[in-house]
Amino acid sequence: MKPELQRVLESRKRDQLIRTRxxxxxTHRKVSPLEAELLKRHQKLDELDRQQQRGQDDSMKAPEFVKVKENLRRTSFQKEEKDV
Structure with missing residues (x-):
């Protein structure tokens, strides 16, 4: 039989180990606010990249006259900005 003091000390030590675990x-399960924000930002950037890629794919499929028209709009818009 163990003395009462030793049993109490062992139980406290065991409880301490359980608490620390x-x-x-x-801490491993919970995501810190910083990590959550970084994850949101990463997902947002990924989505923007996907949208840009889709836009580029769409412009590659567009007929030539549509591409020329877009270029004309850009150049005329840039001219207007310079005039102002």
């Missing part, structure tokens, strides 16, 4: 698990 739980805290470690929680």
């Amino acid at each position: 739980k805290q470690e698990e929680e």
Whole structure:
């Protein structure tokens, strides 16, 4: 039989270990606010890249006269900005 003091010390030590393990698990599970923001930003940038890629793919499929018309719009718009 163990003395009462030793049993109490062992139980406290065991409880301490359990608490520290739980805290470690929680820190690994929980995402910090900074990590959440970084994840949102990364997802947003990925979505913008996909949209740009789709836009480029669409412009590649467009007939030649549509491309020329877009270029004319850009040049006329740039001229207007310079005149102002």
